[in-house]
Each structure stands twice: as C-alpha cells, then as structure tokens.
Amino acid sequence: MSARIRLALVLVALVAAAPSVFAYLSLGTTVNGRSVQTRWTSMPIRYFITNRGVAGVSAAQMQAAAVASFSTWSQVPTASLSASFAGFTNAEPVRDDGATVIGFQPHEELERTLGVTAFTLDRTTGTLVEADIYLNSAFDWSVAASGEANKFDVQSTLTHEIGHLLGLGHSLLGETVLRPEGGRRVTSKRSVMFPIAYLVGTTLDRTLQDDDIAGVSDTYPTGKFLNSTGSVAGRVTLDGAGVFGAHVIAVNTKTGQTVGAFTLNSQGQFTMDGLEPGIYVLRVEPIDDADVGSFFNDDAKVDVNFRAAFYSKLVAVPVGGAGASAEIKVVRK
Amino acid sequence: MNRARLLVFIAALPAATPAFAQSPPRLLLDVGAVVVGAAGAGSATANYTAPDGSPVPLFSLSKSVAPAIGVNTHLQIRLTPRVALEVTGEWTRPNLRTKLSGDADGADNVTATQPVHRFVLGGGAVVRLKPFGKWHTFTRASVGWLRELSDDLTLYQDGWVVQAGGGANYQWQEKRGHLRPYAIRTDLWLDIRQGGLKFSTKPRLFAPAFSAALILKL
Ligand SMILES: [Zn+2]
Numbered sequence: 001m002s003a004r005i006r007l008a009l010v011l012v013a014l015v016a017a018a019p020s021v022f023a024y025l026s027l028g029t030t031v032n033g034r035s036v037q038t039r040w041t042s043m044p045i046r047y048f049i050t051n052r053g054v055a056g057v058s059a060a061q062m063q064a065a066a067v068a069s070f071s072t073w074s075q076v077p078t079a080s081l082s083a084s085f086a087g088f089t090n091a092e093p094v095r096d097d098g099a100t101v102i103g104f105q106p107h108e109e110l111e112r113t114l115g116v117t118a119f120t121l122d123r124t125t126g127t128l129v130e131a132d133i134y135l136n137s138a139f140d141w142s143v144a145a146s147g148e149a150n151k152f153d154v155q156s157t158l159t160h161e162i163g164h165l166l167g168l169g170h171s172l173l174g175e176t177v178l179r180p181e182g183g184r185r186v187t188s189k190r191s192v193m194f195p196i197a198y199l200v201g202t203t204l205d206r207t208l209q210d211d212d213i214a215g216v217s218d219t220y221p222t223g224k225f226l227n228s229t230g231s232v233a234g235r236v237t238l239d240g241a242g243v244f245g246a247h248v249i250a251v252n253t254k255t256g257q258t259v260g261a262f263t264l265n266s267q268g269q270f271t272m273d274g275l276e277p278g279i280y281v282l283r284v285e286p287i288d289d290a291d292v293g294s295f296f297n298d299d300a301k302v303d304v305n306f307r308a309a310f311y312s313k314l315v316a317v318p319v320g321g322a323g324a325s326a327e328i329k330v331v332r333k
Numbered sequence: 334m335n336r337a338r339l340l341v342f343i344a345a346l347p348a349a350t351p352a353f354a355q356s357p358p359r360l361l362l363d364v365g366a367v368v369v370g371a372a373g374a375g376s377a378t379a380n381y382t383a384p385d386g387s388p389v390p391l392f393s394l395s396k397s398v399a400p401a402i403g404v405n406t407h408l409q410i411r412l413t414p415r416v417a418l419e420v421t422g423e424w425t426r427p428n429l430r431t432k433l434s435g436d437a438d439g440a441d442n443v444t445a446t447q448p449v450h451r452f453v454l455g456g457g458a459v460v461r462l463k464p465f466g467k468w469h470t471f472t473r474a475s476v477g478w479l480r481e482l483s484d485d486l487t488l489y490q491d492g493w494v495v496q497a498g499g500g501a502n503y504q505w506q507e508k509r510g511h512l513r514p515y516a517i518r519t520d521l522w523l524d525i526r527q528g529g530l531k532f533s534t535k536p537r538l539f540a541p542a543f544s545a546a547l548i549l550k551l
Contacts, residue, residue: 187389
C-alpha cells in the first residue's frame with residue numbers, strides 16, 4: 001500500500017479536508033477529489049493491548065476495560081461492527097506497524113491530554129487499516145466499578161478514544177467554563193465524543209448518548225437504521241449569507257433525543273442523520289464551549305461571532321429521508 | 334315540489350307531538366365546519382448531564398396544540414327510532430406549538446410552530462333524546478382512527494381518538510324526496526386523542542370541540 005499515510009490524531013485536519021454531511025462529526029478524507037467517510041471495512045477490528053500497566057491498573061484490567069468499551073459501541077442495535085482482542089503485545093501504540101495497539105504511554109509534555117488516537121488509512125480508499133490508542137500515564141487512572149476520587153476512569157476515556165478509532169470526530173453537545181489555571185471545565189454535556197472529559201472520578205462516559213449512537217450508526221449502518229430513522233437538512237444564515245462552523249442541535253419534542261451537527265460549507269449547509277421520526281426543535285450556537293481546533297483545522301474560517309438562536313419552526317423528520325429544508329437565521333453578538 | 338302536498342304535510346306536523354313518535358329518516362348525511370379547541374401537550378427540558386449525573390437544562394419546552402378549524406361529515410344510519418349508527422370523517426388543520434425559553438446560552442425565547450393535517454375516520458352511536466320544540470337533542474359517542482401529517486406531508490403518524498358529547502338538530506319540516514336539507518346540526522363534544530404525530534409528552538390530549546352542519550336526508 002504505497003499510498004498509506006500516517007495521521008497522528010490530526011482529526012481536525014481530516015475533518016476540514018472532507019466536509020462531512022453527517023450528524024456529529026464523522027471523520028473523512030479526500031480520495032481523488034471526492035470526500036469519503038473514514039471507516040473500517042473489514043470486521044472484526046483486531047486489537048492488541050500493550051503488556052504494561054500503570055499504578056492501580058494492570059494490563060489485564062486495561063484489556064477488560066477495552067473489551068467493555070468496544071462492546072459498548074458494538075452493542076448499538078442500529079450499528080453493525082465488531083472487534084476482537086488479538087492478544088497482549090510488547091509493541092507500543094502509535095507506531096505504523098500494521099497492528100492496532102491500545103495501551104498506556106507516558107506523555108508528561110501533554111498536560112491536558114488524557115488520550116490520543118492515531119490512524120493509518122489507505123489513501124486510495126479512505127479505509128482505516130490501523131488505529132492506535134494511548135492513555136497518558138502521566139495522569140492517575142482507575143478501573144474501579146463506580147470510579148475513584150482523583151483518578152480518571154479508564155473505560156470512560158477508552159470509550160471516547162474508541163469512538164475516534166471507529167471514525168468519529170468530536171461532538172459539541174456540552175457546556176464548559178474557563179478554568180483560572182487554563183483549559184476548560186465541563187459543567188454538563190451529552191456526548192461521549194465531546195472533546196473535553198468530565199473531571200476525575202466520574203464513569204458517565206462509559207455510556208453512549210444519542211449523538212454518539214447516531215454517529216456510529218451512520219458510519220456502520222444496519223438495514224434497520226436506514227429504514228427506521230430520518231434526517232433534517234438546512235442552512236444557517238446571517239444577513240442572507242451562509243455561516244460556516246455553526247453547531248446545530250436537534251431535540252426531539254417527545255423523546256428528548258438530542259443530536260448535533262455542524263454547518264460544513266460556506267453556504268452554511270448542514271445535515272443530520274439518525275433521527276427518530278418525529279417533531280424536532282432546532283437550535284444553533286457558535287463553537288464557544290471548546291477550542292475551534294477540536295473540530296476544524298486552524299485555517300478554517302469558522303464564524304463564532306453570532307448569538308445562539310432557535311429555529312422559528314418545528315421540523316418534521318420522516319422515515320428514510322428529510323422533510324422541508326430549514327433556514328435558521330442568526331444575528332451578530 | 335307540489336305546493337298543495339307540502340301544505341298538507343305542515344298542517345299534519347303539530348299532531349306528531351309525542352317524543353320519538355316520529356322516526357327520523359333512515360339515512361342522513363351532514364357536512365359542516367368543525368372547531369377543535371386548544372390542548373396542552375406537556376412540558377419538557379432539553380437536558381445535558383452534570384458530572385454528578387444530574388440533569389442540567391439547556392432550554393425548556395412548553396408544548397400545546399393550537400385551536401384548529403376544518404370540516405367534518407357524518408353519515409347516520411337509523412336502527413330504531415331512538416338509536417342510529419354513525420360514521421364520522423373529519424379534517425382539521427391544527428398548529429403544533431412549542432414555546433422555547435430559558436436557554437443556557439441566552440437564545441431569545443421563540444414559539445416554534447408546525448401546521449399539520451389531521452384526519453379522523455370513526456364510527457359510533459347516536460341516541461336521540463327528548464325534543465324541545467324544533468330542537469331535537471341527542472347524545473353520541475364514537476371511536477376513530479387518527480392520522481396526522483406534517484405540513485409538507487412527508488411525515489405521518491397514526492393514533493386513536495374518542496369523541497363523546499351531544500348536541501341538537503334544529504329540524505324544520507320534512508321535505509320529501511332525496512338529498513333534501515333536513516336540519517341544522519350543532520355538536521359539542523370532548524375530543525380525547527392518543528398518538529398521532531409524536532409531539533406531546535402527555536399520554537392523551539383533551540380538547541373541547543364544536544361543529545355546525547347541514548343535514549341532508551338521503
Ligand atoms: Zn477526542
């Protein structure tokens with residue numbers, strides 16, 4: 001595979017190179033000038049666990065947490081994927097060796113990075129051929145069933161990283177506040193794929209949310225998913241011009257299902273798939289609860305200077321398609 | 334119409350005083366306008382989750398179905414002088430409304446709406462009560478199949494409706510022949526709906542309804 005390319009968590013570059021029209025952010029790449037979704041095409045995904053634990057977490061416990069995290073994703077009824085543990089290895093993660101390796105690695109220099117996922121993909125097809133994950137052993141980790149004070153939960157963090165491994169980018173379903181010492185603190189969120197973790201001690205991210213489920217189902221759809229869900233499409237505009245990088249969320253008025261997406265071109269167009277048929281509220285907001293770089297690459301012209309707004313109409317989502325297109329108008333802050 | 338025969342008929346009417354002594358025609362059809370009142374559809378919050386697992390509101394939804402107007406029709410088949418079976422058809426155009434408020438990021442409050450189409454096809458029974466002069470009162474109940482469609486007709490979802498109430502027909506002299514106006518019908522009932530477009534957080538919606546129709550003798 002001469003065209004293989006190494007990408008060490010350049011998620012944002014991938015995303016901006018391939019404006020995806022899916023809910024949440026699906027990773028994409030450009031093949032012969034055409035955007036394709038980055039995904040695995042052969043199952044099961046075989047992964048190794050590094051033969052090395054950290055204080056409080058053995059290699060076997062890491063493996064058990066990885067099995068649990070993979071099965072969280074593979075048990076989504078509307079997604080068709082599987083993974084299998086191939087054995088322990090002395091190989092390090094994040095090495096282009098053809099093997100998908102998950103393990104701990106010390107990265108003192110990455111003060112706020114809990115974990116990293118890196119990909120190898122076939123540039124002629126966009127197919128993933130290898131993805132490695134490391135959890136930063138500079139932090140304190142736990143595998144306790146209900147979490148441990150002052151330690152990060154291995155399974156929760158792996159569930160997020162495995163979402164990346166499967167081809168999902170970040171979601172913006174969360175609220176944060178700036179911390180005096182730098183960085184952001186999550187006050188609330190509704191997606192495992194939100195780029196910022198809960199603080200130490202919680203295990204909430206072991207459980208997928210609507211947005212994660214829509215994302216993985218859209219990437220690995222079952223027939224049931226395609227036959228039982230619908231989508232919503234539209235534009236976000238300011239004075240008639242499209243807004244790029246606006247975050248649109250859809251909330252089901254009956255069930256509360258909440259899914260997010262971004263406008264991904266200069267016309268301000270967005271599409272959200274994987275919605276239960278029904279009546280939805282649409283709301284748009286700028287990227288202001290995480291770094292723009294968590295979603296788009298640095299030279300993307302993301303507009304964050306507008307006020308959050310609701311769409312003036314309720315939106316009908318039919319089975320297997322989209323209803324009337326929505327134009328959500330916003331104004332400057 | 335033959336004038337002489339009509340006069341004879343009118344003169345004969347006062348004699349028919351005892352209640353129910355005079356059977357209504359076997360088949361009656363009415364077509365009219367209907368108004369279905371507003372119904373509260375519950376409230377909800379769009380929530381995120383705090384680190385301790387508790388819900389954090391992103392914004393609030395207060396839902397209702399606005400009053401709707403439309404048309405309805407009944408076909409009545411008399412079984413006995415007092416009891417008739419009735420087939421009901423109804424189309425109305427209600428507006429689903431959701432007041433959005435309390436946004437965590439300060440979005441202005443908005444009432445988002447979606448006009449929908451509602452069709453009801455039902456069947457039930459009508460029981461005649463005592464007449465008051467030319468007003469012939471009745472009570473009725475029916476069960477119907479409900480289909481609601483989004484404004485663009487792409488989404489439809491079904492449900493059930495139960496209607497219970499009563500009314501009065503203002504009945505003038507019976508004219509002979511077919512397809513003759515026979516009476517004006519006024520109806521007041523309680524509409525109990527379940528299902529339809531998935532919108533409400535309440536299991537059932539309750540709304541008063543009223544219709545006025547022209548009855549034709551078939
Ligand atoms: Zn991430």
